[in-house]
Amino acid sequence: MKLLKKRILDSAIVLNENVLKVDNFLNHLIDIELANEIGKEFAERFKNKKITKILTIEASGIGISCVTAQYFGVPVLFAKKQDSINMETDKFVSQVHSFTKNRDYHIFVSKKYLLPEDHVLIIDDFLANGSACKGLIDIVRQSKATLEGIGIVIEKEFQHGRSQIQDKEVQIESLAIISSLKNNQVEFK
Numbered sequence: 730m731k732l733l734k735k736r737i738l739d740s741a742i743v744l745n746e747n748v749l750k751v752d753n754f755l756n757h758l759i760d761i762e763l764a765n766e767i768g769k770e771f772a773e774r775f776k777n778k779k780i781t782k783i784l785t786i787e788a789s790g791i792g793i794s795c796v797t798a799q800y801f802g803v804p805v806l807f808a809k810k811q812d813s814i815n816m817e818t819d820k821f822v823s824q825v826h827s828f829t830k831n832r833d834y835h836i837f838v839s840k841k842y843l844l845p846e847d848h849v850l851i852i853d854d855f856l857a858n859g860s861a862c863k864g865l866i867d868i869v870r871q872s873k874a875t876l877e878g879i880g881i882v883i884e885k886e887f888q889h890g891r892s893q894i895q896d897k898e899v900q901i902e903s904l905a906i907i908s909s910l911k912n913n914q915v916e917f918k
């Protein structure tokens with residue numbers, strides 16, 4: 730997606746060889762015009778799928794998922810990173826390793842919001858080692874819903890997350906694929 734790649738080149742900051750900072754347009758301050766184009770692009774790429782729910786993970790997946798969901802006319806369900814008394818007692822749980830914080834944590838989704846008849850599109854801002862997506866896929870499998878696709882805004886190909894989540898039956902779409910962040914430079918595939 731040209732517009733996204735241009736924005737990455739213009740505004741993203743390469744923190745180191747592994748981490749790209751995009752908090753000035755994607756996951757802290759959100760550029761809604763760009764988010765809207767991202768939503769449109771996901772809608773186009775998954776237009777042949779019958780989606781009933783978008784599943785993401787808090788916090789940075791939520792904004793982009795809400796914008797995208799408007800194009801599908803479906804609700805957004807986000808996995809919570811903390812259990813709380815507000816949550817239903819009956820929930821799906823999975824474990825994720827945080828790429829940015831380098832620690833393991835659990836994610837939770839109430840069973841009443843993810844049903845066997847659902848057709849799910851997973852959306853997230855980044856694909857790095859694939860742990861966040863794997864956790865979300867695990868929750869979809871537990872619910873017996875159908876996983877229709879995975880939409881990623883920025884994939885860092887050199888961290889090989891795709892091979893962790895590859896399933897030949899599931900369509901995976903990344904809007905910008907980065908092959909390297911070496912020498913403070915973003916290189917696209």
Ligand code: 5GP
Nearest residue numbers: 747748749828855856857858859860861890
């Ligand atoms: P994974 O689980 O695939 O290793 O990492 C994906 C998650 O880690 C995403 O949900 C995202 O929030 C975070 N993440 C991974 N790489 C980056 C990065 O380069 N920059 C930022 N801002 N977040 C990242």
